Amino acid sequence: MNYIALAFLLVLLLLIYFRVAVKVKIFDTPNLRSSHGQLTIRGGGIVFPLSIIVWFFWENNVYLLFTSGLVLISVVSFIDDIHSISAAKRLVFQILAAFLLLYQIPYFESNILVGALALIVCVGWINSFNFMDGINGITALYSLVSLSTFYFLNSTYLIIEPDFIEFVIISGLVFSYFNVRKTASTFAGDIGSVSMAFILTFLLLSFVMATNNWYYILFFLVYGIDAGVTVCERLLRGENIFKPHRTHLYQYLANEKGIPHIRVALIYAGTQLITNVLLVFFFPAEREYSLLVIAGIIFLAVCLYLLLKRRTILSLS
Secondary structure (H helix, E strand, O other), X not given: OXXXXXXXXXXXXHHHHHHXXXXXXXXXXXXXXXXXXXXXXXXXXXXHHHHHHHHHHHOOOOOHHHHHHHHHHHHXXXXXXXXXXXXXXXXXXXXXXXXXXXXXXXXXXXXXHHHHHHHHHHHHHHHHHHHOOOOOOXXXXXXXXXXXXXXXXXXXXXXXXXXXXXHHHXXXXXXXXXXXOOOOOEEXXXXXXXXXXXXXXXXXXXXXXHHOOHHHHHXXXXXXXXXXXXHHHHHHOOOOOOOXXXXXXXXXXXXXXXXXXXXXXXXXXXXXXXXXXXXXXXXXXXXXXXXXXXXXXXXXXXXXXXXXXXXXXXXXX
């Protein structure tokens, strides 16, 4: 009953947000680089941090540092949804928020070098996840796959408060109702994609540090490969990676080839789900040369990605 009440509360808050957004014109206006063709409310992903704020007070201030970082990065991202903020300013707040996240995980308190490296990776992943939020359903479905995987693992290891993940899953389902459709009622916006990336980062690092199983970083393989390779390609072309573009593989598939957005989103989420199932059941933590195996898997995934992207682009010419 508590979860049903939470779902109704989040739906109500989102509907209120829609009314406010319409009045103050928080819209995603289509342009030549957009993957949509109509005016759409931006920032529906506000339900993600709201679910954590509700959970935070429900559980009497558990994960104070993490929640503080989430609120900080969500507020900055929401401001950026309304009035564009420079990449440098966003980066400063992202680093501060990531520092709070890492300090919530005890291991990083005593290991400065690993903590610094994790900080860089954390900020990089947050921005990469944000880059991938470009078509209907992709953020919602991919996030639900990741959250469900962590929830399954947590049923065995009990590393995270169980209802923490449950609250976020409910927010993902609520957002999906309004976003996973041919014509979305709302987009996640920076507040949605950045806050969800922040939450997933916390879950990933918590599980990796607690179990010493580095295979878990491959839970983000699909997004990581598309975002990482595309950023490298754009840097080699001398482009500003923070400027909008349509050169991710999912964008070629949805925009140029005309495959329905939800189908593309399902392909990405489904591929990651299959990967996660294989990792959970066939790659135990205590495995010799695990980092070499991870590097090999990433190398093969990059090769496959480049092949698929090249064939997709050639099919358009």
